Amino acid sequence: MVKTITIEPVTRIEGHAKITIHLDEQGTVSDARFHVNEFRGFEKFCEGRLMWEMPGITSRICGICPASHLIASAKAGDEILSIRIPETAEKLRRLMTLAQWTQSHALSFFHLSSPDFLLGFDSDPVKRNVFGLIGEHKEFARRGIRLRKFGQEVIEVLGGRKIHTPWAVAGGVREAFDATKKEHLLAWIPEARETVLLALETLKKIHERYKADIPNFGNFRSLFVGLVSEDGGLEYYDGTLRVMDGGGNIVADKLDPRLYQHFLGEQSEPWSYLKFPYYRPLGYPKGMYRVGPLARVNICDYIETPLAEAERKCFKAMAGDADAMNNSFYYHYARLIELLFSVEKIEQLLHDPSLFGSHIRAKAMINRDEGVGFCEAPRGTLFHHYWVNENGVLQKVNMLIATAQNNLAMNRTVRQIAMHYVDGQSIAEGMLNRVEAGIRCFDPCLSCSTHALGQMPLHLQLFDVKGILLDECVR
């Protein structure tokens, strides 16, 4: 009898989703889908607002990565004004972006994913969370919370508050850096660096502990897309797009992110509110690509800070002959490499005298009727595309969010894990948790990607060949 298992809601991710697993007559998995069932429609209700308001509005899309929306939105505004912002403003925005990476990556690893690794995929689901982690690994959990707090402190120093700061604007930023806060932030660096190094050491033990599981966690070839600097380095604020295939070959390079619609298409499916972006030259769904830490560390030629660069070389060595790491489980490793880079680079920026300039905003009238802002959000490349009239009133908005760009790959990951672990005879909680953990590798933010409301439970359903619900599990 053909069955479908549904996991709803998916837990420890940002937003609402469910997973359905479809079984064939023999009870083996024939398909699995990651459904995103929340919707907010930011793109629609932003129409009619002033372009100047957009950074403040769109930063409300998400409570986890508001600074990324803020930066992408402000950059779209820069394009519409057709200006180049002052050096100090760019440095400050870069610092904000790195602080965003720090707090978001710390949340992903310490709060959301490490309970699986340190307490076990099959441990009691009631305790398998950050609070269970505190019970068993108090110091590790405390360090993770403080690392996230460090990122939030930087955001608060720059923007006046930890989340939803209206600090970045078209043309630059509103406030200069308060130089009296420099030493306060620098004082965090040794602890932050030590915590990331501890996390890396822990993760390497996790790789050993779960070496039987890891090959089944979204291990497939796909394209990788992300920004790189002019000379191919890891980039987070500007640069051009690079596309790499699963064999490590550069398929396209130095693509102008402003022209993203020329090479990135978006497909819809009736069973999810989350769009399915794809690389146009390969079509849908063959043009599946991954963005975010795994993609960024795969595609870059180097990382500019020493400790992160040393880890990148270890990461690449693990990829073997393919010269690209294709296993989604290693999103965690790439995320920690980026976390290390963020801490190192924040320290560098805090020592950069140009960060403390007073010229922080360029002003101009509306000079273009269209602008694309982009940056690397924690989960991948983020695009804000605005069309305005002569008064700067939004006529149309399109946002291409990182999580959506991983949608095809997340579905493929869920299917692979389900095929390996689900036997169709019974629903074992630990098995379901592995399916969820596959999604957590990508650290999806569904609030962002559907521009939707966000709290995240999980629902799993089992259907027969006629689509009749046979069993379900709700948490």
Add this chain to the structure above:
Amino acid sequence: MNRMLIIGYGNSLRADDGAGIAAVRRIAERYPGVHCKMVHQLGPELAEDIADYKTVVFLDASVEAKEVTVNRIPLPVSMGPMHTHIATAPGVLALAGRLYDASPLNAYIIHIPASSFEFGESCTPETIRHIEHSVESVGRLIDQYAGSPSMTKHHRQG
């Protein structure tokens, strides 16, 4: 150890949901010596902050409350479920105890009646009236705790 921390939380873009933030903004103006925090949502990071205070007061909007209510939170609080998006005041207090072996001596939660959660940065007139009452309630707690000589002793658990 500091004497008193006032935490207001809510979404200031959803009308009355921002009542706790609006109240704390007024408290910060009226009592400049009292430490105040305004946050969109409670999170684990707050545990470290509150562990360093003797008295913590939370202010939040409430659809159930008909009048401003001041409720003492019994301490210590045991650990319950907590989420990065939905943390409760007792949850954060429990976390402070677990992570830092420290807890305030006194904790209160003040609920401010709220009715409109539509998009908007202003609270409804009725909620604005309740916000004023909540500020008065906090004023009484400040008189009671922030100036009391008995509050100079540290309190540490475990």
